[in-house]
Each structure stands twice: as C-alpha cells, then as structure tokens.
Amino acid sequence: MSIQRFFQGDSGFVVSLSEKARKIGGIDLAGSYLSDGPYQPSAELFRELDDDSIRTLIPPYGLPELREQIAMYLRSNYERTYDPSEEITITHGQTQALFACLLAFLGEDDEVIIFEPAAEYYLPIIQLCRANPVYVTLKEPDFHIDWDELTLAVNANTRMILINTPHSPTGMVMSELDMLRLQRLINGTRIIVVSDETYKDLVYDTAMHQSIAMFPKLADCGIVISSLNIGMGLMVQSGFCAAPAEMMKKIRKVLHFSDGGHFVPLQKAMTHMVPDRSRIGGLAAYYRKKKEYFVNAITERTRLTALNSLAGCFVLLDYSQVSTARDTDFANMLLEQYGIAVAPYSAFFHDKQKRNLIRINFARPNDELEKAVDILGCL
Structure with missing residues (x-):
C-alpha cells in the first residue's frame, strides 16, 4: 500500500514556493537555508586531505x-x-x-x-x-x-x-x-x-x-x-x-x-x-545585526508589522494592514506578481486555516532584502 495515504494536506508547500522563485530568477525568502553569512569554509581544510580520504x-x-x-x-x-x-x-x-x-x-x-x-x-x-x-x-x-x-x-x-x-x-x-x-x-x-x-x-x-x-x-x-x-x-x-x-x-x-x-x-x-567557539559567537552577532537591519527597514518603509524574534533566521510579518487575503493567496500573489517567495504562516499548522502572517528568511544578501523591502513597501 502506498505511503502517500499517511500524508495529510499540502506538505512541502514552502519548498515548492522556493523552487518556483529560483526557477524564475526571483527572490527566495521562503526557504530555510542560510545563503548569506560572515564565514566561508576555508578550502585549505579540504586541500589538506589525502586521496584515500576523498574516496x-x-x-x-x-x-x-x-x-x-x-x-x-x-x-x-x-x-x-x-x-x-x-x-x-x-x-x-x-x-x-x-x-x-x-x-x-x-x-x-x-x-x-x-x-x-x-x-x-x-x-x-x-x-x-x-x-x-x-x-x-x-x-x-x-x-x-x-x-x-x-x-x-x-x-x-x-x-x-x-x-x-x-x-x-x-x-x-x-x-x-x-x-x-x-x-x-x-x-x-x-x-x-x-x-x-x-x-x-x-x-x-x-x-x-x-x-x-x-x-x-x-x-x-x-x-x-x-x-x-x-x-x-x-x-x-x-x-x-x-x-x-x-x-x-x-x-x-x-x-x-x-x-x-x-x-x-x-x-x-x-x-x-x-x-572554534569564536566562529559561533561571530555568527550570532552577524545575524542579530542583519535581523535588526531588516526589521527596521520593514518598520520604516512598509505597512507590515514585524513580530519579535529571539532566535533563528526568520521573522514573522503581519500583513493585515495591506490585505485581507488568506496567507497562501497572499504568498502566491507575491510570487506571481513580484517574484518574491515567502512562507505562509498556515503552512506550519495542520488545519491550514486563514492567518495574516508570513514568514521571511532574513539570512539573505542585503541587496535581495533591499529589493524585497522596496516591493513590500509598495503594497
């Protein structure tokens, strides 16, 4: 019997939004990966390995x-x-x-x-x-x-x-x-x-x-x-x-x-x-500043409201002042009309009921965040 019968609802919806954004060359703020950070792993760590290790x-x-x-x-x-x-x-x-x-x-x-x-x-x-x-x-x-x-x-x-x-x-x-x-x-x-x-x-x-x-x-x-x-x-x-x-x-x-x-x-x-614990401390400090930068931009230049976040790389935005649409419809509109992928808040609930929040991943290059804020500011 197929394992598909054990799944309920539209699992993987957020991933699908990310994929669509990448295919059209849009801005992916929906995915959970970190594409911007203060450190790039040193290639020297890999160059020092011998051929036997690689195989x-x-x-x-x-x-x-x-x-x-x-x-x-x-x-x-x-x-x-x-x-x-x-x-x-x-x-x-x-x-x-x-x-x-x-x-x-x-x-x-x-x-x-x-x-x-x-x-x-x-x-x-x-x-x-x-x-x-x-x-x-x-x-x-x-x-x-x-x-x-x-x-x-x-x-x-x-x-x-x-x-x-x-x-x-x-x-x-x-x-x-x-x-x-x-x-x-x-x-x-x-x-x-x-x-x-x-x-x-x-x-x-x-x-x-x-x-x-x-x-x-x-x-x-x-x-x-x-x-x-x-x-x-x-x-x-x-x-x-x-x-x-x-x-x-x-x-x-x-x-x-x-x-x-x-x-x-x-x-x-x-x-x-x-x-290397200094790396971890530097990482947290870097993303704290990036979060503050993004939240300040949202507050000053859009009609959306950012909810407080104490950790991670996500911020929830309340869009109730700009739209009464379901969060899934709002997310689809942003992707289809403006090329921005965001995660609808209802995707993280089993009942998928209407909610007026979207999740944004702020661990992105500043130029992408700036473009996104400019677009959101026009709503």
Whole structure:
C-alpha cells in the first residue's frame, strides 16, 4: 500500500514556493537555508586531505573524531557527558536525525505531542510512523507554552513530546523554567522528549538557549537533535543526535538499514570547526545585526508589522494592514506578481486555516532584502 495515504494536506508547500522563485530568477525568502553569512569554509581544510580520504566512506554513525568533538562541545556547554562511541551519531541533517529517532520509538497508535506552528516535515514523519499527532498551540504574542493545555494533552498513550527550541518559525526560546516544568511533567512516565535544537547557535538579545542536555531527568529519557552546518557556515546539510546508549542503539539500527555512510572530507573539515567557539559567537552577532537591519527597514518603509524574534533566521510579518487575503493567496500573489517567495504562516499548522502572517528568511544578501523591502513597501 502506498505511503502517500499517511500524508495529510499540502506538505512541502514552502519548498515548492522556493523552487518556483529560483526557477524564475526571483527572490527566495521562503526557504530555510542560510545563503548569506560572515564565514566561508576555508578550502585549505579540504586541500589538506589525502586521496584515500576523498574516496572513503565511513560507517553511518559518523567520523569518530567528529563525534568526540561534539561530545566535548556538549560537556563544555551543557555539563552533560555523552560517550562519543555509543551515544552520539552524525546524520545528514536534522531531518534525517528526527526521522530515525521517531521511527525507532513510535508504534501504531502512539501519541506524539507537537507544538504549532511546527516545521512542515514534523507531521509527515509522525504519520509515516503510524503514530497520532496531538497538537498544542503556542500562545501569541510571545508564543509561550500553555502548560495547562499541555498537561491536559498528556495521557497513557503519550509516547513522545517533540519540542523545538530555539523555535522555528517564531524565534521563541524555551526558558529554564519551561524545562523544569517539562521535567516534572514527564517524571514517572514512559514519555521520550525529542528536542530539535537546530538553531542553538543563533540566539539573540538576552535569550539563553536551554538544551535538554542541561537537565538530568530530561537527558536521561531524551534525544538532542541539532545541526552542524548552520554554526559552520556550510550549505550542505549535516547534523547529529545525542541520547543514552540504550536509546541510541535503536536509532542506529534504523540508520544502519537506511544510510550507506558519510563523506569523509566534509566530516574531517567539520572536526576542525567544532572547537572554534569564536566562529559561533561571530555568527550570532552577524545575524542579530542583519535581523535588526531588516526589521527596521520593514518598520520604516512598509505597512507590515514585524513580530519579535529571539532566535533563528526568520521573522514573522503581519500583513493585515495591506490585505485581507488568506496567507497562501497572499504568498502566491507575491510570487506571481513580484517574484518574491515567502512562507505562509498556515503552512506550519495542520488545519491550514486563514492567518495574516508570513514568514521571511532574513539570512539573505542585503541587496535581495533591499529589493524585497522596496516591493513590500509598495503594497
């Protein structure tokens, strides 16, 4: 039977908008990739590799030296010790990591709590695992978790809570108090916490990233998923997951039968980049300034309103003063008439109801942002 029956709605809509913008030579502000940054990976890191490295694939768990560097990073930043040989696995981006983690632990009729708005790929992966999604909506205007609503959503069938902090697309960052509440909520249950921490390196202002690795009871029954390429200025997708050894065995079993290995030169280059914390600090400072530049331009030159974002590379814009159209129709209009791709806010909800927000990726060259602001200012 076709797996298509497990999908609901128009998954991949944001990706399709990005593709259309690139085909027509437009401005892609919809995609989630970073196409502008302060660092370009040094070619010297790759030139120093010998021919054997270039022709070699490594096991699906990743280069041992890279896993050791990640273990050192986690211990230094979160005071949690992970065994690099048994508790850390390198993946082809955070999406593959999430897929492997969910497939390893979810069964038919298990329930997974997700917070909406949520990344487009969360729901399809849950459905492919034949599990049931349970939705908890983040509360505007600061997109906080309603802990009463979350508590009511938990029951005997709850197998997993999927959190995303820093959050995409809102830029919300879960606080220490949030983590302590989550720790109390799952105490004495069989619930696994999967924490997507893709944008951990892009946190601004006074916000502080709180990893589940910092909280013993969460780390003992949780899985950290994160990106490697974002903090290194790399376009190619690369990520990792970290979990207790018994949990990682199940995750690796999924990867063993679905992944042929990794490209050695890339992982050797990343091994040299992980310890460079000045790079991460510079990256966050760079994107904070770019966010401020873009938000100021939107505020001064358009009738759109930018919502506050504490992290990541996205800003939500309220367009209610210029149009009453559905966000999907508004996004299609911008693409067809002006060549600008933006992500409709409803794409990150299962019900796809009308909303008056669009998501903009500001990690783009300034000339593209300037052109986009000029066009939006004419609306």
